[in-house]
Amino acid sequence: MQKRLVTTITPNPAIDKTYWLEGLQPGRQNRVSRVRVDPGGKGLNIARLLKGYGLEVAALGFFGGIMGRELIHMLEKEGVAITPVFVAENTRTNTKIMDLTNGEETEINEPGPHVDTEEQKQLEQYLSAYAGQSGYTVFSGSLPRGCPDDYYRGLIATAHQHGCKTLLDTSGLALREGVKAAPYLIKPNQHELAELLGREIATPAAAAEAAAQLGQASGIAVVVVSLGALGAVMASKEGTFHAVPPKVKPENTVGAGDSLVAGFIYGMVAEQALAECLRLGVAAGTLAVVDQATSVAKPRLEAVLAMAEKVELKRLD
Numbered sequence: 001m002q003k004r005l006v007t008t009i010t011p012n013p014a015i016d017k018t019y020w021l022e023g024l025q026p027g028r029q030n031r032v033s034r035v036r037v038d039p040g041g042k043g044l045n046i047a048r049l050l051k052g053y054g055l056e057v058a059a060l061g062f063f064g065g066i067m068g069r070e071l072i073h074m075l076e077k078e079g080v081a082i083t084p085v086f087v088a089e090n091t092r093t094n095t096k097i098m099d100l101t102n103g104e105e106t107e108i109n110e111p112g113p114h115v116d117t118e119e120q121k122q123l124e125q126y127l128s129a130y131a132g133q134s135g136y137t138v139f140s141g142s143l144p145r146g147c148p149d150d151y152y153r154g155l156i157a158t159a160h161q162h163g164c165k166t167l168l169d170t171s172g173l174a175l176r177e178g179v180k181a182a183p184y185l186i187k188p189n190q191h192e193l194a195e196l197l198g199r200e201i202a203t204p205a206a207a208a209e210a211a212a213q214l215g216q217a218s219g220i221a222v223v224v225v226s227l228g229a230l231g232a233v234m235a236s237k238e239g240t241f242h243a244v245p246p247k248v249k250p251e252n253t254v255g256a257g258d259s260l261v262a263g264f265i266y267g268m269v270a271e272q273a274l275a276e277c278l279r280l281g282v283a284a285g286t287l288a289v290v291d292q293a294t295s296v297a298k299p300r301l302e303a304v305l306a307m308a309e310k311v312e313l314k315r316l317d
Contacts, residue, residue, distance in 0.1 A: 003135035003164065006050055006265060009127065009155060010043030010061035012112040012144040014094045015071050018254065023101040033100070038254075038297060039074045040094055042140035042169055045255045045296050047080050049262035049284070052299025055269055058083060058134075060126050062144060064113045065090035078297070083130070085123045089113030096254070105253070112144040120147060124158055131162035136265055139178070140169045140258070149173040156181035165268075169261055171195075182219035187261055189226045204233050204242050208316045211235035222274060224264065224281070226257055232285070233316070234278045240316040241275045243282040245307075250289040255296040260285035263304055275313055283307035 020034040039048065047059040063072055063084040068091035072082050092110035099106070131137055137159045139152050152174055156166045165184040168175070171192045179186060179196070193210055194201045201207050204227055211223035212235035222236040231244045263284030267277030284304045288296065 003133060004269060005056045005058060005130070005134045006047075006136045006138065006269065007058045007060065007127070007130040007134040007164075008043035008047040008050075008138045008140065009123070010041040010047075010059065010141055011115070011123070011147060011151070012092070012142045013039070013041030013044050013061050013063065013068075013071060014092045014110070014112070015067055015074075016040035016094050016096065016254070018096045018098060020098045020100055022099075024097055024099045024104070024106060039071055039078075042258050042261075043138055044075065044080070045258035046138055046140060046262045046265070048075070048078055048296055049255075049259060049299045050265060051078065051080050053262070053266050053301045053304075055266065057081065058130050060123060060130065061085070062087050062113065062115050062119065062123065063091055064088060067091040067093060083126050085119055085126065087113050087115050087119050112142070115144045115146040117146075120151065124155060127155055127158055128162065131159040131164050134159075134162075134164040135269065136165050136167060136184075138167045138169070138261065138265070139183070140261070142170065143174050150177040150180075152178040153181045156183050167261065167265070169257070179214075179218050179220060184220070185222040185224065185264075186220055187224045187226060187257070187264075189257065190228075193225050204230055205316060208233040208235055208240040208242060212240055212317075224260070224278065226260055226285070231282045231311070232260060232278060234274065236274050238274045241278055242314045242316055243278045244312040244314065245282050245286040246310045248286060248290045251291070253289055256285045256288040259288035259296065262299075266301075266304075275315075279308050279311045279313050280304060282311050286311070 064087040092112040095108040097106040167185040168183040169187045207225045260281040264281035267280040
């Protein structure tokens, strides 16, 4: 029987605070028309979504100080099972300013706490305990200060020892080092993939070709590349595909990439073909941008399934 537990690893979680206002004026007093506070961190978003889709989920990560305990409280209210490694410094707060006048988004992201070697080892021990029970383990987001660039690489190797499939969604040096452990799936966006390969990727076809080359060279079974409004492409043993979403009016991009990963995982747990997993992922990501950030807080599987019927799936090879 397939292991159904999904474990998410979020080394650098956050509390996300979003402000909406009419016309941001730097250097002057600004009055906010609306404010929203949410749990943040890519892995935590994925855990919240999968929990809402009815899957069994465990969320691991580093949490610190008053903000860390508040974040845990917010997640537990949503029914997400948290296994925290407590660190000395405060969990970060990320701030996003939505300018309703011109549609621009301004982000102010804190660096996160410093995590020492012993705390890093404790998370690895927790991972070892969960990986053997998990069908999939997801490593997502940035690394906090103190963690080496190859920290994900080591964690992925640990998970592989316990026989579960691993997914990596990060960027920069953490991605470059992480792919060396050959996770089962990675999900860079178009710009992250271009940075990783050191060349421009201008079209969905070019992204699919680059994904296939990367998968073959690195031993990664599935490479999914998110393309924003153009959906996503995937390269795998089943071939290369482009999932194109219907045209929608974007309200907020919070959680769109995480929703794509969650939709894809739901499809895999449901034992769908990888191309159908891609369709579900793009459907979930599309909902995220039209729901004003509520799709992560209140996941609706029936809405994802309905949206998936509107996603066009093209075979590219």
